[in-house]
Amino acid sequence: MIPRYQRIVFWLLLVCITGMSLFLVRGCSEARKKLTALADATPIAAPASTTRPEEVTLELASDVDDSITPTQRTLALPQDQPLRLRNILQALLAEYALPTSAHVLPAEPAVIDVFLIPLSAMDNDQPQSPLQAASAVSDTTPLLAVVNLRSSFVLHHPSGVQSEDLTLQSIVGTLHAASPQIARVRFLVDGQPHDTLAGHISLTRTYPAVDTAYAPALPNASPQDAAR
Amino acid sequence: MVFLDPAHGGADPGARISDQLDEKTATLALAAALRPALAQAGFTVLSSRDAELPVNTTLPLDQRAGLANHAQAAACLVLHVTAAGSGVHLATSTLDAAAPTTPGLPAPWDTAQAGYVERSRALANELGEALLQGQLPVLLGRTLVPPLDNLTCPAVLLEVAPLRGADPRQPDDATYQLQLARAVAAGLRRFHQAQSGDDHQPAKPRPHPAAPARPEPQGDATAPRGATP
Numbered sequence: 478m479i480p481r482y483q484r485i486v487f488w489l490l491l492v493c494i495t496g497m498s499l500f501l502v503r504g505c506s507e508a509r510k511k512l513t514a515l516a517d518a519t520p521i522a523a524p525a526s527t528t529r530p531e532e533v534t535l536e537l538a539s540d541v542d543d544s545i546t547p548t549q550r551t552l553a554l555p556q557d558q559p560l561r562l563r564n565i566l567q568a569l570l571a572e573y574a575l576p577t578s579a580h581v582l583p584a585e586p587a588v589i590d591v592f593l594i595p596l597s598a599m600d601n602d603q604p605q606s607p608l609q610a611a612s613a614v615s616d617t618t619p620l621l622a623v624v625n626l627r628s629s630f631v632l633h634h635p636s637g638v639q640s641e642d643l644t645l646q647s648i649v650g651t652l653h654a655a656s657p658q659i660a661r662v663r664f665l666v667d668g669q670p671h672d673t674l675a676g677h678i679s680l681t682r683t684y685p686a687v688d689t690a691y692a693p694a695l696p697n698a699s700p701q702d703a704a705r
Numbered sequence: 706m707v708f709l710d711p712a713h714g715g716a717d718p719g720a721r722i723s724d725q726l727d728e729k730t731a732t733l734a735l736a737a738a739l740r741p742a743l744a745q746a747g748f749t750v751l752s753s754r755d756a757e758l759p760v761n762t763t764l765p766l767d768q769r770a771g772l773a774n775h776a777q778a779a780a781c782l783v784l785h786v787t788a789a790g791s792g793v794h795l796a797t798s799t800l801d802a803a804a805p806t807t808p809g810l811p812a813p814w815d816t817a818q819a820g821y822v823e824r825s826r827a828l829a830n831e832l833g834e835a836l837l838q839g840q841l842p843v844l845l846g847r848t849l850v851p852p853l854d855n856l857t858c859p860a861v862l863l864e865v866a867p868l869r870g871a872d873p874r875q876p877d878d879a880t881y882q883l884q885l886a887r888a889v890a891a892g893l894r895r896f897h898q899a900q901s902g903d904d905h906q907p908a909k910p911r912p913h914p915a916a917p918a919r920p921e922p923q924g925d926a927t928a929p930r931g932a933t934p
Contacts, residue, residue, distance in 0.1 A: 540790045543844040636720030636728070637787030638864045639794045642848050676719055676728075677785070677850050684849075696833030696845055 792842030
């Protein structure tokens with residue numbers, strides 16, 4: 478004779494097993510539906526950002542004669558403007574990591590991001606949302622470029638007035654050449670304001686984006702500015 | 706009066722010149738080398754610091770500019786030393802030239818140098834010529850380094866790099882510093898004479914034997930950032 482409590486336990490376990498089986502079957506059914514949806518062969522939209530070869534001007538610095546020379550390079554660049562500018566700056570700083578460079582800098586990634594902000598949004602007292610700021614941008618809106626540098630690059634940059642000055646002017650001039658819409662340039666290091674590049678050149682200022690190319694001249698000689 | 710500002714000091718060592726030498730020590734040594742040469746040329750010399758600053762202290766850039774402006778110096782030299790590059794780099798402010806402010810009246814701090822930019826470039830040019838005549842390679846330029854823009858005097862940043870080539874010398878080399886000091890004194894003397902005329906020469910002018918004759922009138926003062934001998 479089976480005790481009554483054992484019969485109750487038996488029926489409870491049977492109910493649980495049945496419930497779990499139903500739950501498992503339903504879960505499998507849902508998973509199959511999701512997989513079927515993912516396997517939809519409908520063509521998806523092409524990515525908005527594609528790369529294409531483009532000729533750009535890099536303002537290359539030289540420690541030898543304290544000059545900055547515009548140099549043409551062909552780079553595969555995305556169409557998205559901030560990404561494009563970041564890639565151009567990466568290409569510029571990669572030139573300085575070459576053994577043949579006349580302005581030797583550490584060979585490591587230097588630029589985290591480049592942000593573009595309409596200057597009108599900076600001057601406006603009323604705070605604007607990123608959406609409002611973006612909608613206010615047209616092809617002629619003067620922009621502030623914010624270059625976010627890596628702290629490792631700043632840490633290993635050679636310290637000295639001339640060396641730091643050339644690096645900064647080279648970046649500013651290259652940004653100006655890449656996008657004349659950029660009117661001013663600011664620098665951050667790991668997303669934070671930083672006092673100096675390597676102990677001398679201030680990174681707390683906002684620099685006008687101008688053509689920084691120039692050629693050397695003798696003291697007391699007539700200026701031979703290359704670009705001004 | 707000539708104001709010397711040996712950059713860095715105390716908790717701010719500046720650039721590493723060699724394993725045993727920081728920029729703060731090198732700039733102080735450079736100032737020490739310049740002082741007798743300038744005194745010999747008849748200039749009174751005032752320095753933002755004559756010795757190493759106490760540990761964990763710094764001399765803020767605004768305070769350095771304040772000292773120079775208060776002294777109403779005839780010329781201000783901001784001294785830097787670097788291990789990069791070669792020769793002597795002379796740099797003036799990147800500010801556009803503006804009309805000088807009336808003495809005694811306040812000037813905007815961030816652009817205080819604007820009224821002195823033309824004279825600063827003339828000073829850099831005189832120093833550049835003197836250094837070239839002293840057989841030292843020179844680069845003329847403009848820089849964003851503070852406190853140049855805050856100075857109300859003809860101001861030049863003088864950065865000394867090692868000499869390369871046949872006779873290499875480090876910035877702390879005594880011969881190099883002496884050669885440099887003599888050239889700077891000669892350049893300052895010529896600048897002073899050009900600015901004030903022969904009637905207002907330094908108190909005790911003692912022309913250095915190697916001092917060159919007065920050069921031809923200067924060219925355009927808006928010289929570019931870079932120059933090579």
